[in-house]
Amino acid sequence: MSAAPDAILAVERLSMRFGGLVAVDDLSFNAQRGHITALIGPNGAGKTTVFNCITGFYKPSAGMIRLSHRDGQTFLLERLIDFRIAQWAKVARTFQNIRLFPGMTALENLVVAQHNVLMAASGFSFVGLLGLKSYGTAERAAVDKARYWLDRTGLLGRGDDLAGGLAYGEQRRLEIARAMCTDPVLLCLDEPAAGLNARESAELNDLLRFIRRDHGVSILLIEHDMSVVMEISDHIVVLDYGVKIADGSPAAIRDDPKVIAAYLGVEDEEVEQAEAEVGR
Amino acid sequence: MEYFLQQLINGLTLGSIYGLIAIGYTMVYGIIGMINFAHGDVFMVGGFIALIAFLALVAIGVSAIPLALFLVLLIAMGLTALYGWTVERFAYRPLRHSFRLAPLISAIGMSIVLQNYVQIVQGARVKPLPPLVEGGHTLIASEDFAVQLSNVQIIVVTTTLLLLAIFSWLVARTRLGRDMRACEQDLKMASLVGINIDRTISLTFVIGASLAAVAGIMYLLYYGVVDFHIGFVAGVKAFTAAVLGGIGSLPGAVLGGLLIGLIETFWSAYFSIEYKDVAAFSVLIIVLIFLPSGILGRPEVEKV
Numbered sequence: 001m002s003a004a005p006d007a008i009l010a011v012e013r014l015s016m017r018f019g020g021l022v023a024v025d026d027l028s029f030n031a032q033r034g035h036i037t038a039l040i041g042p043n044g045a046g047k048t049t050v051f052n053c054i055t056g057f058y059k060p061s062a063g064m065i066r067l068s069h070r071d072g073q074t075f076l077l078e079r080l081i082d083f084r085i086a087q088w089a090k091v092a093r094t095f096q097n098i099r100l101f102p103g104m105t106a107l108e109n110l111v112v113a114q115h116n117v118l119m120a121a122s123g124f125s126f127v128g129l130l131g132l133k134s135y136g137t138a139e140r141a142a143v144d145k146a147r148y149w150l151d152r153t154g155l156l157g158r159g160d161d162l163a164g165g166l167a168y169g170e171q172r173r174l175e176i177a178r179a180m181c182t183d184p185v186l187l188c189l190d191e192p193a194a195g196l197n198a199r200e201s202a203e204l205n206d207l208l209r210f211i212r213r214d215h216g217v218s219i220l221l222i223e224h225d226m227s228v229v230m231e232i233s234d235h236i237v238v239l240d241y242g243v244k245i246a247d248g249s250p251a252a253i254r255d256d257p258k259v260i261a262a263y264l265g266v267e268d269e270e271v272e273q274a275e276a277e278v279g280r
Numbered sequence: 281m282e283y284f285l286q287q288l289i290n291g292l293t294l295g296s297i298y299g300l301i302a303i304g305y306t307m308v309y310g311i312i313g314m315i316n317f318a319h320g321d322v323f324m325v326g327g328f329i330a331l332i333a334f335l336a337l338v339a340i341g342v343s344a345i346p347l348a349l350f351l352v353l354l355i356a357m358g359l360t361a362l363y364g365w366t367v368e369r370f371a372y373r374p375l376r377h378s379f380r381l382a383p384l385i386s387a388i389g390m391s392i393v394l395q396n397y398v399q400i401v402q403g404a405r406v407k408p409l410p411p412l413v414e415g416g417h418t419l420i421a422s423e424d425f426a427v428q429l430s431n432v433q434i435i436v437v438t439t440t441l442l443l444l445a446i447f448s449w450l451v452a453r454t455r456l457g458r459d460m461r462a463c464e465q466d467l468k469m470a471s472l473v474g475i476n477i478d479r480t481i482s483l484t485f486v487i488g489a490s491l492a493a494v495a496g497i498m499y500l501l502y503y504g505v506v507d508f509h510i511g512f513v514a515g516v517k518a519f520t521a522a523v524l525g526g527i528g529s530l531p532g533a534v535l536g537g538l539l540i541g542l543i544e545t546f547w548s549a550y551f552s553i554e555y556k557d558v559a560a561f562s563v564l565i566i567v568l569i570f571l572p573s574g575i576l577g578r579p580e581v582e583k584v
Contacts, residue, residue: 055472086474093472101465103578104458112462113473118455139455184472 007068008033008186008218009054013174014063016049016242023049027063031186031235033070036212036219038229040253041239042262045223050098050239051188054220055093056082067091069185081231087116087159092179096222098171102164106155107172109163110146118142151178153207169200173207180211186218187211192249193225201225205232230254282425287549288542293433295541296440300495300519302525302533304364304488308529310464311484312376314383318367318390320515321398322489323396323511326360326496327506328398331409334500345412349435354449356497357490364489365482373478391511398508406507409500436498443494444534447487451530460484464528513557517544520564526577535575539563 007030016024024046031037036187039047052058054065054077065077067089075089085091101109111118121138150156153173158166163174172192179187192208193201205228211217223229229236229250238246240262247251253259301323308316333355337348369538372389416430451457462470463480471477499514500506517540525536540560547559567575 029579057468082468083471083474083476086472099466099469101469103461104461108458108461112458112470112475115455116474122455135455176474183352 006033007031009037010064010066010068011050011054012064012066014050014053014065016046016053016058017061017087023082024053024060024239024241027239027242027244028084029244029247030239031218031220033218034212034216035234036208036221037221037235037237038221038233039237039239040223040229043243045239045262046242047239048190049242051093051190051220051222054188055091056080056085067186072268086182090183090185091188092182092184092186094172094175094179094190094192096187096190096194098168098175100163100171100175100178102162104163105160105219106150106163106166107143107146107159109174109178110149110181111142113178114145114183116141117251145181146177149180151253152210153177154203169196172196172204176207176211180215180217184217186220188220190222191224192221193228196225198227203227204228208232281418282422282427285420285421285544285550286425289427289429289433290543290549292538293436293541294545295538296437297495297498297502297537298514298518298521298540299534299537300440300491300498301514302521302537304492305519305522306525306527306530306533307460307484307488309378309522310449310525311460312372312383312467313380314372315519316372316485316488317384318371318394319385320513321391321394321487321511322360322364322367323492323496323499323518323566324506324508325363325394325398325492326356326489327500327510328402328407328496328508329359329368329493330356330500331407331506332447334409335413338362348412352493353497353544354498355375356493356544360493361486361490364485364492367394367489368482368485372420373481391515394510395511402508404508406505408505411504413501432501436502439498441582443491447491448530456483488556498578517557517560520561522566524567524574526574528578529574529576532574532576 009031011030012028014024014027015022018063027050039050041047049058053060056077060078063078067076067077068074069090077089077091078084080089089199101112111138118135119136122132122135147156148160150159153168153176155170155174155177158170163171166174172195176189176192193204197206208219209232212219217252221233233250236246236248236250237244238253238256238259245258246256301319304319304322305316308314308319330352333352334348337351341352342348367390371386372383375386413431413435416428416433419427421427421430451460459470459475459480460483462473462475465475467477470480496506499510518537521536521540522533523536524539525532525534543563544556546561548556551559
């Protein structure tokens with residue numbers, strides 16, 4: 001499959017094997033620029049493995065992951081070391097089990113994510129920290145930006161609290177805010193709605209729409225909560241046992257017999273849940 | 281009373297030196313969870329570089345003591361930092377993804393290498409430095425005892441405090457410090473927000489080594505001698521200080537250093553000088569029984 005003209009992310013024939021286990025098998029899909037693309041599938045389908053390959057946690061056994069910026073620059077993510085993926089390719093991610101810096105304040109979590117801007121402002125050196133004017137300015141700008149995202153995620157009052165002490169839903173939002181502070185072009189969210197109640201899920205939908213609309217960031221999303229997936233996704237890719245079984249618009253996915261079969265193949269309650277959520 | 285005050289001054293001076301070395305242990309442990317056993321020997325190398333720099337400066341005619349001290353500080357910090365960087369780059373980094381004990385064994389090896397290297401290059405005999413900074417102040421003079429505060433002690437304590445202040449500011453307020461703390465909490469996550477963790481780890485070793493170099497200079501000024509073996513005992517004491525204060529905690533390292541210095545000094549003054557190390561280590565054991573994560577250390581919280 002060749003990349004569509006405006007695909008921000010093109011995954012081509014990606015495979016990831018762990019010993020004899022094939023977690024992802026010959027997977028190809030595109031994520032369009034400015035779209036919210038959802039990656040769904042039953043537990044163990046290989047969704048998080050795909051994320052780990054995109055963000056440099058794993059080195060894929062085979063295949064190519066191409067990310068292209070608006071200006072035409074392209075990066076082969078499988079060849080970049082992890083911190084370059086954030087620094088050059090500008091991909092940010094969040095985790096299924098939240099990974100903040102728990103011993104730093106919420107604000108510091110957001111400022112440390114702006115490392116690269118501050119790094120450049122301090123002249124990439126030790127001396128820069130001690131008194132370069134550009135560093136002082138950049139540091140203030142970084143704090144302003146952090147406050148902006150705290151405000152956007154409804155955490156403005158919690159800026160000076162330790163991240164580890166925030167409530168679960170707040171930690172989820174802070175993690176998204178931190179990812180946004182790295183100035184990404186592609187934001188990868190691993191189950192952002194997990195553990196959120198209905199009201200918080202609705203707020204999350206609004207936040208994600210805002211990020212896409214006002215910041216032009218494309219989103220790739222793993223999610224089990226169908227109320228989130230069906231409502232905000234432009235495009236859905238369905239995985240089962242590491243293989244892509246469907247790829248299309250939410251409406252098409254909802255009616256795809258293969259998708260329903262994949263969900264039927266798992267435990268009863270999850271089937272009922274899935275059926276209820278897709279409205280069958 | 282006067283005697284007590286005098287011992288307090290001596291203990292704080294010695295404790296400052298231990299504290300400076302302990303910071304290196306605690307920082308490295310915080311960031312990569314490894315005890316850098318070669319750190320004591322990096323301190324010793326710092327002492328030797330300082331000695332050579334002093335003699336070289338005197339030879340080329342820099343005779344103003346404050347200027348010479350300042351230059352020696354710069355030279356020793358710079359060169360010792362290079363040693364610290366090299367040790368990390370060649371002895372630890374290749375083993376980063378190996379099993380936990382590998383870098384530890386490598387560190388012990390590195391410690392032996394540094395000791396033997398200095399022993400061969402500089403000889404095994406004790407190297408003296410003529411006293412550069414002389415004089416002092418008599419704080420309290422009674423009939424039988426005068427409390428002395430020597431100029432060297434003033435230099436040692438103020439330099440230590442100054443460096444600690446600069447350094448605490450660096451860690452608390454700047455990009456570098458934030459990066460280090462982020463690495464300390466979650467190395468992988470730090471790289472995902474774009475921090476070059478190899479570089480940050482290298483910098484940690486560089487900072488630790490340059491503080492150890494300062495400790496080396498202070499030791500040289502205070503005792504007037506260095507030999508290739510000082511790193512071992514001082515290193516073990518500083519490591520003890522770091523553990524006592526709570527390994528991973530910067531203020532803890534300094535507090536631990538001061539405590540070890542005070543315990544050692546008071547024990548020597550009031551009981552017996554032969555058993556001063558026993559006293560220091562006994563306190564460590566007692567504290568660890570009641571406070572397993574040290575005085576200021578954070579207790580390990582089990583994740584659920």
